[in-house]
Amino acid sequence: MPGPMGGPMRGPSTTEKPKDFKKTTKKLINSYLAKYKIALIVVFIFAIGSTIFTIVGPKILGNATTEIFNGIMGKMSGGSGINFEKVAQIAITLLGLYVLSAVFSFIQGFTMTGIAQKITYKLRNDIAVKINKLPMNYFDKRTNGEVLSIITNDIDTLSMNLNQSVTQIITSVCTIIGILIMMFSISWQMTLISLIILPIAGIVVKKIVSKSQKYFNKQQDYLGHVNGQVEEIYGGLTVVKAFNAENKVSGDFEKANNELYRAGWKAQFLSGLMHPVMNFISNIGYVGVAVAGGYLAINGTITVGNIQSFIQYNKQFTRAN
Secondary structure (H helix, E strand, C coil): CECCCCCECCCCCCCCCCCCHHHHHHHHHHHCHHHHHHHHHHHHHHHHHHHHHHHHHHHHHHHHHHHHHHHHHHHHCCCCCCCHHHHHHHHHHHHHHHHHHHHHHHHHHHHHHHHHHHHHHHHHHHHHHHHHHCCHHHHHCCCHHHHHHHHHHHHHHHHHHHHHHHHHHHHHHHHHHHHHHHHHHHCHHHHHHHHHHHHHHHHHHHHHHHHHHHHHHHHHHHHHHHHHHHHHHHHCHHHHHHCCCHHHHHHHHHHHHHHHHHHHHHHHHHHHCHHHHHHHHHHHHHHHHHHHHHHHHHCCCCCHHHHHHHHHHHHHHHHHC
C-alpha cells in the first residue's frame, strides 16, 4: 500500500545477517585494521603487560596477609610479632605493580580509541560514497530512517565494539591463562572446584544470551523503522494532512513504537538477569573454595594468604569467563 509520501509503507523488516561473515570480517581487517598494524601491536603489548601486573597482585597481597597472620600467631606464642618492615615492603611493591598496570591500561585504551575513531571516520566516508552510487530502487525499498540508521547506529555499534572487544579479547585470554597458572600453583584441589562451576555457568549464560539476542536484534530493527517513520511523517506533515492520513500514520507509529518497547523491555530484562545469576553461581563456588581452603590450611598444605589470593583469583577467573 502506498504511503502518504508516495513510497511504499513497509512493515517491520527482518534483521539481515551477513551473507558471508568470514568474508566481511576479513575485508574489515584487510581494508581497515591492516593500516594500523604498529598501533595494534602497541595495544597488544600494553594490554598483556597490564593484565600480567594485575594477575601478580593478589599473590603478593596474599604474602602480606600470611606475614601478618604468622606475626600474630608468633606474638601469641611469645615471639617478636608482626614484621611491619616486611609488610611495608610488600605493600610498596604491590602499589608499584598496580600503578604500572594502570599506566599500561591507559596507554592501550588511548591507542585503541584513536584506531577505532579513525576507522569509523573512514567507514562513514566510504558509506557516503557508496550511497551516492546506489540505484533509486534501493531507496524505494527502504525508509530514510533505515538508511540513516546504517550510518549512525550501525557504525557507532561497530566503533564501540572495535574500541572494547579487541582489548577485551586480549586481556580475557591473558587473564584466563595467567590466573589458571596462579591457581594451580596455589592448590590443584581448589582449582578443580572452581573449574566445576564453569560448565554450569556456561549453560546458564548460553540460555540467557540465546533468548535475549533475538530481542536485541528485533529492537535494532524496529529502532530503524521508527526513525524512518519519524523522518518521513514529520518531514512531510503537509502531505500527510493533505491526504487526511493523520489517524493512519499515528496508528502505524504507535504499533511500531509498541513493538520497539516490548522488544527493548525483554532484551534489557533478560540481559539484566545475567549479573545476579552469575553472582549466585559464583557464590556457590566461593563456598566450596572456602571450605576446601580451610581444610588445607589446617593441614598445613597452604597458608592463610594463599586462601585470600585464591579467592581473588577465583573472582577474576569467573568474571573473565
